[in-house]
Amino acid sequence: MDIKNEKILVMDFGGQYSQLIARRVRECNVYCELKSYKMTAEEIKQQGYRGIIFTGGPNSTYDENAPKCDPKLFELGIPVLGICYGAQLMAQTLGGKVQSSDIKEYGKTNVEFNTSSLLFHAAKSENVCWMSHTDYIAEVPYDFKITAISADCPVAAMENLKKNLYAVQFHPEVQHTNEGMLYLKNFLYNACGCTAEWQMSSFVKDTIQQLKEKIGDKKVLCALSGGVDSSVAALLVHKAVGRQLTCIFVDHGLLRKDEGDQVESVFKQQFDMNLIRVNAKDRFLSKLAGVSDPERKRKIIGEEFIRVFEEESHKLGKVEYLCQGTIYPDVVESGVGESAVIKSHHNVGGLPEDVGFEGIIEPLRDLFKDEVRRAGLELGIPEFLVWRQPFPGPGLAIRVMGDVTEEKLDILKEADAIMREEFANNGLDRSVNQYFAVLTGIKSVGVMGDGRTYDNTIALRAVTTSDFMTADWARVPYDILEKISNRIINEVNNVNRVVYDITSKPPATIEWE
Numbered sequence: 001m002d003i004k005n006e007k008i009l010v011m012d013f014g015g016q017y018s019q020l021i022a023r024r025v026r027e028c029n030v031y032c033e034l035k036s037y038k039m040t041a042e043e044i045k046q047q048g049y050r051g052i053i054f055t056g057g058p059n060s061t062y063d064e065n066a067p068k069c070d071p072k073l074f075e076l077g078i079p080v081l082g083i084c085y086g087a088q089l090m091a092q093t094l095g096g097k098v099q100s101s102d103i104k105e106y107g108k109t110n111v112e113f114n115t116s117s118l119l120f121h122a123a124k125s126e127n128v129c130w131m132s133h134t135d136y137i138a139e140v141p142y143d144f145k146i147t148a149i150s151a152d153c154p155v156a157a158m159e160n161l162k163k164n165l166y167a168v169q170f171h172p173e174v175q176h177t178n179e180g181m182l183y184l185k186n187f188l189y190n191a192c193g194c195t196a197e198w199q200m201s202s203f204v205k206d207t208i209q210q211l212k213e214k215i216g217d218k219k220v221l222c223a224l225s226g227g228v229d230s231s232v233a234a235l236l237v238h239k240a241v242g243r244q245l246t247c248i249f250v251d252h253g254l255l256r257k258d259e260g261d262q263v264e265s266v267f268k269q270q271f272d273m274n275l276i277r278v279n280a281k282d283r284f285l286s287k288l289a290g291v292s293d294p295e296r297k298r299k300i301i302g303e304e305f306i307r308v309f310e311e312e313s314h315k316l317g318k319v320e321y322l323c324q325g326t327i328y329p330d331v332v333e334s335g336v337g338e339s340a341v342i343k344s345h346h347n348v349g350g351l352p353e354d355v356g357f358e359g360i361i362e363p364l365r366d367l368f369k370d371e372v373r374r375a376g377l378e379l380g381i382p383e384f385l386v387w388r389q390p391f392p393g394p395g396l397a398i399r400v401m402g403d404v405t406e407e408k409l410d411i412l413k414e415a416d417a418i419m420r421e422e423f424a425n426n427g428l429d430r431s432v433n434q435y436f437a438v439l440t441g442i443k444s445v446g447v448m449g450d451g452r453t454y455d456n457t458i459a460l461r462a463v464t465t466s467d468f469m470t471a472d473w474a475r476v477p478y479d480i481l482e483k484i485s486n487r488i489i490n491e492v493n494n495v496n497r498v499v500y501d502i503t504s505k506p507p508a509t510i511e512w513e
């Protein structure tokens with residue numbers, strides 16, 4: 001059985017919720033792909049999509065440069081659901097009327113539904129939906145009927161059952177739309193006839209089988225960092241071809257306390273993987289000695305990482321494939337841009353392309369981050385690894401301000417471990433998206449016992465964010481901050497002051513360097 005058989009096309013018109021729509025479809029256990037609105041009807045037909053969803057977008061359908069779909073796609077007989085801008089575009093393309101209003105309908109809005117409509121089957125006849133629009137559909141196209149209204153919106157939803165075309169002015173993908181998932185399910189299951197086969201257990205089974213076929217008796221190499229993406233990717237390959245996979249784990253000595261040992265023990269002992277741990281701390285520290293510029297530090301670590309990886313891989317003789325933990329948000333096309341969005345961060349795990357492999361294996365290319373985590377749990381990876389917060393490739397080197405020494409790293413590791421332990425003890429480790437300690441490089445005066453001290457300042461950083469592009473500082477309860485501060489002062493030598501960073505991003509970045 002091919003679980004991608006029943007795929008849905010999410011056509012991106014540049015809306016802020018485009019990826020969210022795709023994730024919601026997947027949550028309904030239906031596989032979907034997010035593609036640019038430029039896809040032609042012919043291409044759509046060839047791909048065999050079961051249904052199409054138009055996303056929202058920032059434009060007005062009447063703008064000169066407004067993104068338009070290929071009008072022929074309405075003649076393919078494939079069900080279409082238009083959302084917000086997508087709804088207006090459907091109306092306008094098929095002969096209805098879209099107008100601009102003086103009133104912007106924004107936020108939670110009461111909507112009345114005709115529950116005999118396919119889309120609102122088994123739904124409540126009145127409910128709260130999330131609206132965000134200025135333009136509205138003033139007249140529906142021929143043969144369409146209005147299936148929902150709100151106080152300021154004469155067409156909150158419309159449908160043409162014969163042609164299997166549906167449109168909603170509100171956002172069913174947003175949590176504030178109370179029964180949004182029900183409307184989406186009605187579209188996916190009842191209009192498109194999907195049967196919810198996209199399940200993580202099936203994905204894992206399918207992928208392992210496909211990897212077996214693709215790799216055959218060849219060899220695969222993977223740079224394992226202990227992060228969730230590379231761990232899940234490596235484990236899928238390991239389940240498929242066992243010891244034909246070699247993982248190289250470059251321990252640059254800049255990992256958090258005990259992390260190197262944890263990674264080694266999970267993959268070697270629990271999964272019996274062919275893992276080479278390269279203890280390269282001294283090498284990295286000697287290259288970093290005396291360097292305090294953050295970008296120089298990043299560059300040195302990146303280059304040294306590649307050098308160590310290459311040296312180790314040469315010892316293995318011929319290896320045909322390189323396995324990488326690329327995930328869907330890294331490769332997904334931007335809806336309105338021309339080119340693919342490439343991972344923005346200079347990840348230290350990034351390897352040059354000319355390392356001489358026959359091919360690249362990327363088993364997670366189709367998955368969103370939450371799906372990668374589910375696949376990890378399915379494969380039996382321990383929760384602490386699956387839920388690990390993001391950790392930058394250059395590691396603690398960019399959390400020690402200025403030049404990096406072993407002594408400074410030791411102070412930071414201890415303080416950071418205390419913070420993480422207290423976050424976990426108080427259940428903040430899932431709700432706060434990233435949190436860590438920083439050795440600020442500032443020394444200040446203090447008193448301890450009867451004596452004056454002149455010692456290090458540790459800063460605590462904790463942020464909530466959904467995309468790491470913007471972030472807010474986390475409102476951590478004072479008593480937890482107090483406990484962390486007391487423990488750091490009492491348990492870590494050479495620290496006499498702890499501060500909490502209350503800057504959002506922008507203007508600050510999440511990391512201090």
Ligand code: XMP
Nearest residue numbers: 345346347348390392393394468509510511
């Ligand atoms: P900033 O500090 O730019 O961080 O707000 C955003 C996210 O990116 C991570 N980060 C990095 N990740 N290599 C990485 O692999 C880097 O050089 C790097 N710098 C920042 C940071 O931890 C946060 O999650």
